[in-house]
Amino acid sequence: MNLKETKVHLDQTWEVLERAVGGSDKSPILRSNDPDFIKKALQTDFPSMEDSFEKVLNEFESQILPFLNLNTDTRFGAYITGSGNKISALAEFVKAFFNQNGLKWNNSPIASELEQLVIQWIAEFVQLPEFNKGILTSGGSMSNLMGIHFALASRFPNREMNGFYGEKPFIIYCSNQTHSSVDRAMVFLGLGRSYLRKIDVNDQFEIKTDKLKEAIRKDISDGLQPLMIIGNAGTTNTGSIDDLQTLAEIAKEFNLWYHVDGAYGLPAKRLAHLKTEFSGIEHADSIIINPHKWMYVTFEASCVLLKEIPQAIHFSPDYLFTEDPGLRWESSEHTIELSKEFRALKIWFTMKYYGAKQLTDFVELDIEMINYLAELLENEENVVVEPHHPLSILCFRWSDPNLSEEENESINIAAVRSIETRGNIFITGTKLHGKTYLRVYYGNPERTKQDVEFMVEEINTVFAKLI
Ligand SMILES: Cc1ncc(COP(=O)(O)O)c(C=O)c1O
Numbered sequence: 001m002n003l004k005e006t007k008v009h010l011d012q013t014w015e016v017l018e019r020a021v022g023g024s025d026k027s028p029i030l031r032s033n034d035p036d037f038i039k040k041a042l043q044t045d046f047p048s049m050e051d052s053f054e055k056v057l058n059e060f061e062s063q064i065l066p067f068l069n070l071n072t073d074t075r076f077g078a079y080i081t082g083s084g085n086k087i088s089a090l091a092e093f094v095k096a097f098f099n100q101n102g103l104k105w106n107n108s109p110i111a112s113e114l115e116q117l118v119i120q121w122i123a124e125f126v127q128l129p130e131f132n133k134g135i136l137t138s139g140g141s142m143s144n145l146m147g148i149h150f151a152l153a154s155r156f157p158n159r160e161m162n163g164f165y166g167e168k169p170f171i172i173y174c175s176n177q178t179h180s181s182v183d184r185a186m187v188f189l190g191l192g193r194s195y196l197r198k199i200d201v202n203d204q205f206e207i208k209t210d211k212l213k214e215a216i217r218k219d220i221s222d223g224l225q226p227l228m229i230i231g232n233a234g235t236t237n238t239g240s241i242d243d244l245q246t247l248a249e250i251a252k253e254f255n256l257w258y259h260v261d262g263a264y265g266l267p268a269k270r271l272a273h274l275k276t277e278f279s280g281i282e283h284a285d286s287i288i289i290n291p292h293k294w295m296y297v298t299f300e301a302s303c304v305l306l307k308e309i310p311q312a313i314h315f316s317p318d319y320l321f322t323e324d325p326g327l328r329w330e331s332s333e334h335t336i337e338l339s340k341e342f343r344a345l346k347i348w349f350t351m352k353y354y355g356a357k358q359l360t361d362f363v364e365l366d367i368e369m370i371n372y373l374a375e376l377l378e379n380e381e382n383v384v385v386e387p388h389h390p391l392s393i394l395c396f397r398w399s400d401p402n403l404s405e406e407e408n409e410s411i412n413i414a415a416v417r418s419i420e421t422r423g424n425i426f427i428t429g430t431k432l433h434g435k436t437y438l439r440v441y442y443g444n445p446e447r448t449k450q451d452v453e454f455m456v457e458e459i460n461t462v463f464a465k466l467i
Pocket of ligand 1: 079080139140144181234235236261262264290302
């Protein structure tokens, strides 16, 4: 396809996108939650021969686009799905246009160098400039896995050849609110979930540090090997932030690697009223942050930040010939990825275009909007709002004192399902204190008070239909 044709197709594609999101109607943002319905709509013949772009685009518009959830819409408040931003989307196009692959420094020098630059910028953004080394990954799950991998690399430099055979089991400590990617990393790294100690939290959903110390002491006396502590700088459930200073002191006392999961919450460290909440994070050995969450970069973009990177993999096959090892940054010496997409470009575009000041204002606005949502829901009869919501996540539930706990529980479970089926807003469910809650995440700076009010109306409609 020549450049002229590409431009024509780009314009045609743009028209389709505009039709999809440009209207003023409030059509559902979730298009279908029925897998069979989607599978049926996708049924077409195997594409054995070429087709015109117009026909391909037409089929995209009729078969695929109708099922794209509009997570860029201000009515979307599910999981921790950031809205992204359109500059980042343009950067994605540019990246793909040049089809860069950072598998080796010389295969895309700019991908490697820009990765290092944006890592420095991210460190600067979260006001931890000494954490100016690291690696970009696909998401927080991969970054948490990398954090554990770096802890192992630092503690056991010989593991590359010998594995961990004969070692006493290693123990990793975190709170029971820590993201499940850590549990999964235990499985993927062959460490075993039985060796992850999930410590109780207080009523603010923050790790009980006295319980943590007890657990470490017990493991030592049982002949096990404590390896690392994982602190939370913004949990997935409620946005709670652990006492990062005390965790740092405990890590130091027991000589443990200290990793902080700030995948979601870390950008809030820039806000004056929250700064002290993050005190102690500067003592971490590794920190993660997801630009694709609260830095509004499009998926996928996560980052592991370190002061020093423990070299994790020391070999290079012949076909990845390096004349002068150590002279250039080779990302594959630290991570399992070889082919590597040019993630840094969309972070560079986003940070340059918006600037740190405006990105901080966006974070502040999301918190303001979640506080407004809390205020509105608190005024609703029979709705209980979880009072601890320091960032932009809010949990609430239906709780009518005249109903039994089972009846209230089934209303909340049904409400989660009904909201998804109606598709006018998208929020999800979780469990707090053993009960089902509805959970909202705000990460879209275009949201207005009217959007919040619309969300409350929809929630009220759903509850009214269920009681
Ligand atoms: C605190 C935290 N850590 C890690 C993750 C995993 O991130 P990802 O979905 O990008 O893998 C999440 C996801 O929501 C999270 O909230």
